[in-house]
Structures are given as structure tokens and as C-alpha cells.
Amino acid sequence: MGASTFIESEVTVPKGQKLDLIDNVAAPHVIKNGTWNGSTPDPTTEPGAPTVNASFTGNDKQTVGPFNTAGTFKLYCTIHGGMKITIIVK
Numbered sequence: 001m002g003a004s005t006f007i008e009s010e011v012t013v014p015k016g017q018k019l020d021l022i023d024n025v026a027a028p029h030v031i032k033n034g035t036w037n038g039s040t041p042d043p044t045t046e047p048g049a050p051t052v053n054a055s056f057t058g059n060d061k062q063t064v065g066p067f068n069t070a071g072t073f074k075l076y077c078t079i080h081g082g083m084k085i086t087i088i089v090k
């Protein structure tokens, strides 16, 4: 993660694995299940998604998951409009 974006917009995670979210800069983020539709937050948790609620203060790392269900899952940052990532589990 950068200051207000995910550096990668999509990542693939093998089923059953966890995902490290790394905050590379001195910026806070609050990552939860859901996405941004334009400037509107959509806090939807897809069926089979692990619950994600990870707060970052800057230059830190947290592990989310495991992602035990194959599918497409979305995470977003509640404090940075448009900051979102797609997780593909297979």
C-alpha cells in the first residue's frame, strides 16, 4: 500500500492461504471487506470471505485471512476514497 492506494489492484491467493498487507509509507489505512463504487463506499462482505478489519498507522504490516473459499473478494480502505483491491482465491 502506498499513501492512498493499493500498489497492486489485484492479487491471487491460493485457497487456504493468508495475505500480508504491507503499508510501505507513513500513512494510516483501515482495510475492511467491501469496495468503492466511484466515491461511494460499498461495505459488502462476499459469502465465503474472511472478515477483514485491519488498521494501519504507517510502515506496518498485518496478515488477513485465511481465504478458505475460492472466488473473488474485495477489500477497501475506509479512509481513502477509491483505494480498493480485488483478491482472487483459487
Ligand SMILES: [Cu+2]
Pocket (backbone or CB within 6 Å): 003, 004, 005, 028, 029, 030, 077, 078, 079, 080, 083
Ligand atoms: Cu488508506
